[in-house]
Amino acid sequence: AGSSSTPEIVTLLLDQGAEVDARDDYGSPPLIHAALYSSTPEIVTLLLDQGAEVEARNRIGRTPLMLAAGYSKTPEMVTLLLAKGADPLAKDTDGKKAIDFAQQNDKLKGTKAYWKLHDQSFE
Numbered sequence: 001a002g003s004s005s006t007p008e009i010v011t012l013l014l015d016q017g018a019e020v021d022a023r024d025d026y027g028s029p030p031l032i033h034a035a036l037y038s039s040t041p042e043i044v045t046l047l048l049d050q051g052a053e054v055e056a057r058n059r060i061g062r063t064p065l066m067l068a069a070g071y072s073k074t075p076e077m078v079t080l081l082l083a084k085g086a087d088p089l090a091k092d093t094d095g096k097k098a099i100d101f102a103q104q105n106d107k108l109k110g111t112k113a114y115w116k117l118h119d120q121s122f123e
Contacts, residue, residue, distance in 0.1 A: 005034070005038065005043060006043075007040070007042045007043055007046050010030075010034075010043050010046055010047065011046065014046075014050055020047055020050045020051050020052045021051075021052055021053055021056060026058055026059055027057075027058045027059035028058040028059075029052065029053070029056045030047055030052065031044065031047045031048070031052040031053070031054070031056055031064045032056065032058055032062075032063075032064050032067055034047055034064075035064035035065070035067055035068040035072060035077055035081065036064075036067045036068065036071055036072060038074075038077075039073070039074060040074075041074065041076045041077055041080045044064070044077060044080055044081065044084075045080065045084075048084050054081065054084050054085050054086050055085075055086065055087060055090065057092075060092055060093050060094075061091070061092035061093040061094075062092045063086065063087070063090055063092075063098070064081055064086065065078065065081045065082070065086035065087070065088065065090070065098045066090070066092060066096070066097070066098045066101050067101070068081055068098075069098040069099070069101045069102035069105060069108060069117060070098075070101025070102065070104060070105050071101075071105065072105070072107070072108070073107045074107075075107065075108050075111040075112070075113035075114065076113065077113075078098075078102070078108065078113040078114070078116070078117055079112070079113045079116060082116060082117065082120065086098075088117055088120040088121045089120075089121065097121055098117055098121065099117055099118055099121035099122075102114055102117055102118070
């Protein structure tokens with residue numbers, strides 16, 4: 001479910017029995033890859049609709065929301081993950097929250113998605 005995937009390819013893989021929460025060698029499930037690398041929120045929506053864990057963590061405790069906030073070029077990823085129940089207060093193994101990652105992402109700073117994440121991060 002990375003940068004070269006399309007919703008059709010992801011659907012085909014899932015229909016053929018691919019596990020929606022399978023882990024790679026770094027402990028990351030497809031949802032983390034989709035949140036990081038996909039240019040379309042459709043793949044994230046598809047994975048979540050098929051039962052992917054919105055709070056799935058990689059080996060260093062980072063969630064799809066944290067990684068989308070820090071590295072996605074698509075602010076809609078952050079908005080979508082928040083709408084699907086991602087926890088903006090979750091912390092990784094270093095104690096960082098999604099807003100900490102968002103502050104280094106120039107594609108996100110100043111957008112509605114950034115401010116929505118910001119407002120939910122200090123409740």
